[in-house]
Amino acid sequence: xxxKAVFFDAAGTxxxxxxxxxxxxxxxxxxxxxxxxxxDIAERFRACFDVAPRLAFPGAPDDDLARLERDWWxxxxxxxxxxxxxxxxxxxxxxxxxxxxxEPRAWAxxxxxxxxxxxxxxxxxxxxxxxxxxxxxxxILDGLGAGSSFDQIFVSSRVGYAKPDPRIFQVALSxxxxxxxxxxxxxxxxxxxxxAANNAGLxxxxxxxxxxxxxxxxxxxxxxxxxLTMFNG
Numbered sequence: 001x002x003x004k005a006v007f008f009d010a011a012g013t014x015x016x017x018x019x020x021x022x023x024x025x026x027x028x029x030x031x032x033x034x035x036x037x038x039x040d041i042a043e044r045f046r047a048c049f050d051v052a053p054r055l056a057f058p059g060a061p062d063d064d065l066a067r068l069e070r071d072w073w074x075x076x077x078x079x080x081x082x083x084x085x086x087x088x089x090x091x092x093x094x095x096x097x098x099x100x101x102x103e104p105r106a107w108a109x110x111x112x113x114x115x116x117x118x119x120x121x122x123x124x125x126x127x128x129x130x131x132x133x134x135x136x137x138x139x140i141l142d143g144l145g146a147g148s149s150f151d152q153i154f155v156s157s158r159v160g161y162a163k164p165d166p167r168i169f170q171v172a173l174s175x176x177x178x179x180x181x182x183x184x185x186x187x188x189x190x191x192x193x194x195x196a197a198n199n200a201g202l203x204x205x206x207x208x209x210x211x212x213x214x215x216x217x218x219x220x221x222x223x224x225x226x227x228l229t230m231f232n233g
Contacts, residue, residue, distance in 0.1 A: 003203070003231050005126035005178055007154075007169075009187030010133050013207055013224075014146065015107045021045055025080070028100060032093040036084050048079045054162035055132055069134040069157050073098060102136040104143025110209070116224040117149040129153040130172050130185060132162045132192065151176070163189075164196030173202075186227060194219060205230070 008014050017024065022042030029036060057068045074094050081087050100106050120127055127150050131137060134157040141147035154172050156162035161171070173180060180201025187193025188207050197204030198219075205227060206220045214222050216230050 003125065003182060003184050005128065005173075005176060005183040006120055006227070007128045007130045007172055007183060007185045007197075007202075008224075009163075009185075009189065009193050010129055010131035010137055010141070012188035013110075013186060013193075014113050014129070015109055015140065015144065018106055018108045024100065024106070025077075025097065028097050029081075029087075029093055031096070032087075032089040034081070034084060034087050034089070034093065036081075041080065044080050044083065048076055052076050052079075054156065054165075055134060056156045056160055056162040056165075058160040060160070065158060066135060069136075070098060072157075073134075102139065104140050107140050107144060109144050109146060110224065112223050112225045113146060116228060117146065119228055121149055126151050126176055126178075128172055128176075129155075130163065130168055132156040134158075163187075163192040164199070166196065166200035169197060169200035169202060184227070184231065186221075186224065 020038065020042065022038035022045065025041045025045065026036055026038040055069070055072055057065060060068055077094055077097065078090065081090065087093065117127060129137070129141070129150055131154070133155045135155060137155050138147065138153055141150070141153065152172070152175060154168060156168060159168050159171050161167040169185065173183060184203045184205055185193060185197035186205040186207055190206060194204040194206040204219055207224060208220055209222055211220070212222050214220070214226050216226055221227060
């Protein structure tokens with residue numbers, strides 16, 4: 001299979017939190033007078049995140065996007081802490097939390113990322129990111145030393161569409177003058193990456209590191225390095 005571009009999801013595919021989300025939320029909350037178990041916050045976060053509206057703002061002026069991104073996260077975090085209200089110092093807490101997750105030190109690259117990107121780059125493949133994230137992703141990837149590997153980073157909050165909406169893939173393809181069959185998209189979500197990419201005409205690949213078994217013929221890999229053997233640039 002000859003392809004011209006490989007797009008990657010970000011969180012869960014290229015990067016992961018340096019420590020568990022619940023632990024970070026709990027540690028910073030304790031600094032602001034709210035003591036909650038990290039495990040309780042983690043469970044609540046998953047429940048709230050799963051039902052949150054998509055992180056996308058169709059038609060919003062560029063000048064408003066940073067505020068809209070921050071407001072989206074503030075509403076989500078406020079819902080996370082509803083069982084433990086009132087949280088008197090919530091505004092101060094959220095400001096620190098939001099700033100913390102903008103810092104590269106709050107994240108880590110998966111071990112095989114740099115080698116995989118380097119080999120693909122040497123083959124002349126166009127590399128991009130398609131992620132349901134916000135503008136902070138650019139400085140995170142830059143700070144982790146991976147940002148320069150990508151020709152472009154598409155985040156849902158800026159594009160105006162979030163996966164599994166096929167339009168976010170269409171925007172990425174259009175920017176590079178590509179047809180859907182020219183590209184592969186790799187991510188850790190069956191819904192937002194594997195199936196969404198396939199539905200948009202790209203070849204979707206699911207990275208499932210917990211499984212430990214590669215099945216590339218079925219679009220599933222245990223490591224990003226496996227995609228190097230799936231096609232030629």
